[in-house]
Amino acid sequence: MTPADRKHSETTALVTGATAGIGAEFARQLAEQGYDVIMVARDTARLQAKAEELERRYRVRAEVLAADLADDAGVAAVVARLSDPARPVDILVNNAGMGLLRSFAENDIADEKRHLKLHVESAMELTHAALQGMLVRQSGRIINVASVAAFLPRETYSAAKAWLVSFSRWANLAYARRGIRVTAVCPGFTRTEFHDRMGMDTTVAPRWMWLQPERVVREGLADNARGKAVSIPAKRYKVLAAAARILPSRLVAGPPRRPV
Template sequence: MERPIALITGATSGIGAEFAQQLGRSQHDLVLVARDVDRLEAKAVRLRTDFGVEVEILSADLVTDSGVASVCARLAEPARPVTVLVNNAGFSLVGAFERNTIDEEAAHLRILAQTPMELTHAVLPLMLARGKGQIINIASVSAFIPRGTYGAAKSWLVSFSRFANLRYGPKGVKVTAVCPGFVHTEFHERMGANMGGVRSWMWLNADQVVREGLADNAAGKAVSIPSRRYATLMALSRLVPDRLAAAAGNRGR
């Protein structure tokens, strides 16, 4: 029996690398997508050794048309159909909106919203034809509070996932927006954010985020907020003024 295939963007570090680890452990063959070929190859070797699965690597810059097109082409391959798509690649801008260039903001919006939309559109026909598939979009709790253009893009991704799960879930394709809070990864370091204002209890580990995200997707949930503490915080955020929610969300900028 052929193993299911999972394609993961931003697969060399953080949440993406943890998805590769957990899906590899559950005997999915993998397609790892990122820009850095050396890191892709190193990650692929470890996964093949640890789990005995097949691992393809695909170097692509998902801010560019050519990079997105190369991943869409792989998702549309009928010979080795992708059964799990994890849209994880992304970055955040540490500067204020009015200080960023419009090119920076456009690239930011592209990778957080347009790219997941394009990849989802590419993989859906084969998933619907088989009557089975999983799509996991990595959003953020920032989607639920006023958090600049990062939160705005993640809010779009949550809304898109809710729509897609409602429409395609009954046809066998489950779509989930996973919305973590602060997670121990390279993400904040790479964006140059000062994380000194974040309390220790607010940090999550990537393995919990991925484990709960996969479980919620299997259960058919459109939105997953890993950990009870963040689920509670997001419920409370609806009851407080926007300025207070924004102040909490702007920690670590």
Template sequence: MADDPAATTPTRPKALITGASSGLGVEFARQLAERGADLVLVARDRAALEEVAGTLHEAYGAAIEVLPADLITDAGTDAVASRLADPDRPVEILVNNAGFGLALDFATNDIVDEERHLDLHVRATMRLTRAALPPMLARGHGRIINVASVAAFMPRGTYGAVKSWVVSFSRWANAAYGPRGVTVTAVCPGFTHTNFHERLGLPPGEEGVPPFMWLDAEQVVREGLRDAAAGKAVSIPSWRYKVLIGAVRLLPASLAARLAKTGR
């Protein structure tokens, strides 16, 4: 299989996934385990990680490490960066998935929350990518997946801004390091059925988004892994969002901003 990570190394590859206790993180872990990878699962909640680890080990026989860490803190980021840089336990696939959203009204948001939001989406992604790159480049192969969002292509508060950084960074890194065997892909889902919106305090069905625009986590991850295996710098799962983003790029900024207020 072209998108089987086991094809990249003679032994079982190891994938490190952040935000692995719920949502897209769990689905990335599941699909990578199904394809033959061992796992390092990162999130703040040890109990939740251990539950995921037990389920995936039983289902797929994967060897799984649990690494509790808060990536907003220096200590948490340092711990994960150290694990990525460990030459004796190489990580073949890094999935920078950890994240959270905020309300769209920057003027009323708590600035401390905004700073934490920036730290997690930008600073942690940058530091972990930097930690993973040298050993991957030394081996001549590796894969980094940065979970962004279609919000990156819209004027959509600071969430759109940080995800735009993730996309721009991934485009550059893929061009710079892809020829040396290490690909970097920004996966940009649209509205996806996970608990992400519930953590914003939004009950299901109150997003104001038409049902046909919602995606399943399984589809998002499957298409993201396929595009990453193909070496693409940007992956936008589903034709619906490919069309939407193409149309938004043609709109005046003021109209695009009004459309981007739909949902959260």
């Protein structure tokens, strides 16, 4: 794709958790579509390497912003970038996340609070910041990466992702008439670093349950463009989410998260 081929050369997307997995794939596909990207994560070196790759491959501008979104200072840095009227952000992808392997009662409460802040509070703050400029411009797109776990009884991870889904449904309804589309993307098991970082034995889930980040992002972007409030990639997970509404919780809780 050459610069002349781009449909969105004056448009910028900010993606959190952008160095690996679903976040990196969001940044890649948006760059492929011609969007300039702002990549947010904790690891500066990995951010710079990814940014250079996207600039070289897709001829877009790739800005790096090193920030820990479980930390107030990190959130403030991203809020400041989203709030800069001279450099508007038209697409926000709240993707940064973490997992906790042990049960709620076994976890340190400090880890649970960090987990909640990252998935809920930080996503809420960044969405609030992004909306200010989007409402003025009467256009914008927000994608909150949730999980099919939002529909299942799966510790505080499910609770946090259920909040994101509910929030996204409301926001899409509230702001659609003002040109803003908000979507909760709810993938199932996806081949990324996520489960390895939390120390989970990935063999607990059969091979047929695993998705690739490319599909999750492609379907999520398409559903957001169509104005859908919730995107569940793959029919198998659409069926699971529907079944979870009527089946007993013990049948849809999913496999235990055994350590490696």
